[in-house]
Amino acid sequence: MRSRHRIWAYGDHVNTDVIFPGKFTYSVQHDPAALASHALEDLDPTFASSVRLGDVIVAGRNWGNGSSREQAVTCLLACGLRAIIAESFARIYYRNAINNGLLALTCPGVSVLAQTGLELALDLEAGELEIGGQTLQFAPLPPSVRHIVAAGGLISYLQAGAGKQEGGG
Amino acid sequence: MGASFSQKVLARNVGRAQVQPGEVLDVTPDVVLSHDNSAAIIRIFRQLPQKELRYPERLAITLDHAVPPPTPQHAQNHAEIRRFVAEQGIQQFFEMGRGICHQVHCEEGVVGPGMILLGADSHSPHCGWLGAFGAGVGRTEVAALWATGQLWLRVPETLRITLTGRLAPGVMSKDLALQLIGRLGADGANYMAVEFDGPGTVTLSADMRAALVNMMAEMGAKNAFIAPDDLTWRWLETQLQRSRPDDWQERLSMFREQAILPDADAVGTQQLDMALDDVVPVVSCPHRVDNTEPVTALTGTRVDLAFIGTCTNGRLEDLAAAAEVVRGHRLRARLLVIPASSQVLADALAAGYLADLIEAGASIGTPGCGPCMGVHAGVLAPGEVCISSANRNFRGRMGQREAEIYLANPAVVAASAVAGEIVHPADLLAWE
Numbered sequence: 071m072r073s074r075h076r077i078w079a080y081g082d083h084v085n086t087d088v089i090f091p092g093k094f095t096y097s098v099q100h101d102p103a104a105l106a107s108h109a110l111e112d113l114d115p116t117f118a119s120s121v122r123l124g125d126v127i128v129a130g131r132n133w134g135n136g137s138s139r140e141q142a143v144t145c146l147l148a149c150g151l152r153a154i155i156a157e158s159f160a161r162i163y164y165r166n167a168i169n170n171g172l173l174a175l176t177c178p179g180v181s182v183l184a185q186t187g188l189e190l191a192l193d194l195e196a197g198e199l200e201i202g203g204q205t206l207q208f209a210p211l212p213p214s215v216r217h218i219v220a221a222g223g224l225i226s227y228l229q230a231g232a233g234k235q236e237g238g239g
Numbered sequence: 240m241g242a243s244f245s246q247k248v249l250a251r252n253v254g255r256a257q258v259q260p261g262e263v264l265d266v267t268p269d270v271v272l273s274h275d276n277s278a279a280i281i282r283i284f285r286q287l288p289q290k291e292l293r294y295p296e297r298l299a300i301t302l303d304h305a306v307p308p309p310t311p312q313h314a315q316n317h318a319e320i321r322r323f324v325a326e327q328g329i330q331q332f333f334e335m336g337r338g339i340c341h342q343v344h345c346e347e348g349v350v351g352p353g354m355i356l357l358g359a360d361s362h363s364p365h366c367g368w369l370g371a372f373g374a375g376v377g378r379t380e381v382a383a384l385w386a387t388g389q390l391w392l393r394v395p396e397t398l399r400i401t402l403t404g405r406l407a408p409g410v411m412s413k414d415l416a417l418q419l420i421g422r423l424g425a426d427g428a429n430y431m432a433v434e435f436d437g438p439g440t441v442t443l444s445a446d447m448r449a450a451l452v453n454m455m456a457e458m459g460a461k462n463a464f465i466a467p468d469d470l471t472w473r474w475l476e477t478q479l480q481r482s483r484p485d486d487w488q489e490r491l492s493m494f495r496e497q498a499i500l501p502d503a504d505a506v507g508t509q510q511l512d513m514a515l516d517d518v519v520p521v522v523s524c525p526h527r528v529d530n531t532e533p534v535t536a537l538t539g540t541r542v543d544l545a546f547i548g549t550c551t552n553g554r555l556e557d558l559a560a561a562a563e564v565v566r567g568h569r570l571r572a573r574l575l576v577i578p579a580s581s582q583v584l585a586d587a588l589a590a591g592y593l594a595d596l597i598e599a600g601a602s603i604g605t606p607g608c609g610p611c612m613g614v615h616a617g618v619l620a621p622g623e624v625c626i627s628s629a630n631r632n633f634r635g636r637m638g639q640r641e642a643e644i645y646l647a648n649p650a651v652v653a654a655s656a657v658a659g660e661i662v663h664p665a666d667l668l669a670w671e
C-alpha cells in the first residue's frame with residue numbers, strides 16, 4: 071500500500087543537539103506540545119511551526135549523531151512525523167527511534183532526490199519509495215525490529231508481554 | 240581464526256565460543272549506567288509490567304549533568320532519583336559533586352577490565368580505556384535493562400588502529416583523537432568497535448588513554464578499547480586502594496581474572512596505522528567535530544570563554560597542562576575550570592594547580608559536566624566564541640545557537656585564555 075508524504079530535506083551529520091537542544095533535556099521530557107515546539111530548533115527554526123501530521127524527514131548520512139537524548143526522537147513523534155528516511159543513521163539514534171516506535175528507514179541515494187516541499191510515495195511492504203518519478207529500494211526492517219515498531223515501541227512491546235526484546239540494529 | 244576484544248567479550252557474556260560481526264545477541268551487562276536522566280528512566284520503568292529491578296547491584300547512578308541543581312525542577316529530578324535509590328537499596332550511587340559518571344566509575348572500580356557496561360549516555364564507551372566494553376543506549380532501553388537485565392546488541396565490526404612512535408611534547412591524545420576524527424569523519428567508525436594497539440599506545444599515560452577512548456564516540460564508535468597493560472594494572476591498584484580500601488584486593492583479582500585481550504589475527508577487522516610523531520595540536524572548528532585544522536591555522540581567532548573540563552579533558556594531567564601554561568600570566572579571556580571529579584579537584588588542589596589557575600584569574604566549578612551540554616554553569620551569550628576541552632562543538636551545544644565553539648587540548652585552551660585569542664602554547668611567549 072502506498073502512502074504520500076510531504077518532505078523536509080536535510081543534509082549529512084545532523085546531530086541530536088540541533089534536533090533537540092541540550093538545555094531542555096531535563097526540563098522538557100514528556101509533554102508532547104512542549105517537545106514538539108523545540109523540534110529541530112537549532113537546525114531549522116521554521117520546522118516546528120509548519121510541520122504537518124504525516125510529513126517525513128529525508129536526510130543524508132549519520133542522522134542523529136551525538137548525545138543519546140531520546141527527546142531527539144520523541145519530539146519528532148510529537149510533531150506527528152511519519153518517518154525519517156536517511157542515507158544512514160548514528161547507532162544510538164537508530165535504537166532510540168525503533169524503541170520509541172518512530173519509523174527509521176535507511177535508503178541509499180534518497181538524499182540526492184529529496185527537496186523540502188516535494189512529496190514522496192512510500193510502500194513499506196514492497197520496500198520502495200518514489201520521489202519525482204524515480205523509485206528507490208530500501209532494505210526491509212529485520213522481523214524482530216518490525217515487531218517493536220509495530221507495537222509502538224519497546225515499552226508497549228514489553229507491556230504486551232513479549233518475553234524478551236530483540237532487534238537488528 | 241582469531242577474534243577482536245569486542246567479539247570475545249560479547250561471546251563470553253552469552254556463553255558461546257565465538258560470535259561473528261553482524262550477529263544480534265541478548266547481552267546481560269555487568270553495569271547499567273544512568274545519571275540525571277534516571278528521573279526520566281524511573282518514570283518509564285514504572286510503566287513496565289516487571290516491578291522489581293532484575294539486578295539492583297548492577298545499576299550505577301551518578302548525579303553529574305546539572306549539579307548543583309540550577310532550577311527547582313532539576314532539584315526535583317535529583318530528589319526523585321534519591322528516593323528511588325533509597326527505596327531500591329541501590330549501592331552504586333554517587334552524589335552531586337563526586338564527578339562525571341564516566342570518570343567516577345573508573346575511579347571507584349565500578350567498571351574494569353573485561354566487564355560490559357551499557358549506559359544511557361553517549362560517552363559510555365569511555366571505560367574502554369581500562370579494557371572494558373562500554374556502549375551507549377537510550378533511556379527507554381535502560382528502563383528495560385533495569386527490568387529484564389538484558390538487551391539486544393549487534394556484534395560490531397572492528398577498526399583496529401595501530402599506533403607507533405610517541406607524541407611530541409605539548410601534543411596530547413586529544414590532538415590524536417581530533418586528527419583521527421578529522422580524517423575518518425564523524426561517522427568514520429559508525430557501529431564499529433575501535434580497538435587501539437601497537438607500541439605507541441603503550442606510551443600513552445592513563446589520562447591520555449581515557450581522553451582518546453572517550454572521543455571515539457564522536458567518530459560514531461559503538462565502543463572503543465585499549466588492552467590493559469602494566470600501566471593499567473598499576474593505575475587500578477593505586478586507585479582501588481584509594482577508593483575501596485575494604486575490598487580492593489578482591490576487586491583487583493576479579494578484574495585480572497576477567498580481563499580479555501584480542502587475538503592478533505582477529506577476523507572482520509579493518510586496519511589503520513598512525514604514527515604518533517606526526518600528530519600536531521589541532522582545533523575542531525564550529526559546528527562539527529570533524530571540521531579540524533592545525534591550531535596554527537586559527538591563530539588570532541577571538542576567544543571570550545575558555546573552558547577546561549568534561550569527561551574528555553577534565554582530569555589531573557589536563558589541569559596540570561593548563562596550570563603550566565597560565566602560571567605567571569593574567570588572562571585576557573574568561574577561563575572556567577571544572578574538574579571531572581572530586582578526586583581530580585582534591586589532587587589538583589594538593590599539587591598547586593588550582594592555585595596557579597585561580598591566581599591567573601580562572602573560575603573553578605563543582606565537579607560535573609558544567610556547561611558542556613548547555614544546561615547551566617557557564618553557558619554562552621549570542622555572538623560569543625568559546626574554546627573548550629570538551630568533545631562536542633555542535634551548534635547550540637553550550638546553550639546558545641548564535642555562539643561558536645572550538646575544541647582543543649587543554650594546553651591550547653589555557654593558552655588561548657591567556658591571549659584572548661586562539662594560540663599555540665609554544666607561541667605564547669613570542670606572542671607577548
Ligand code: SF4
Pocket residue numbers: 304339360362549550551607608611612629630
Ligand atoms: S561532560 Fe559532557 S560529554 Fe561528558 S558526560 Fe557530561 S555532558 Fe556528556
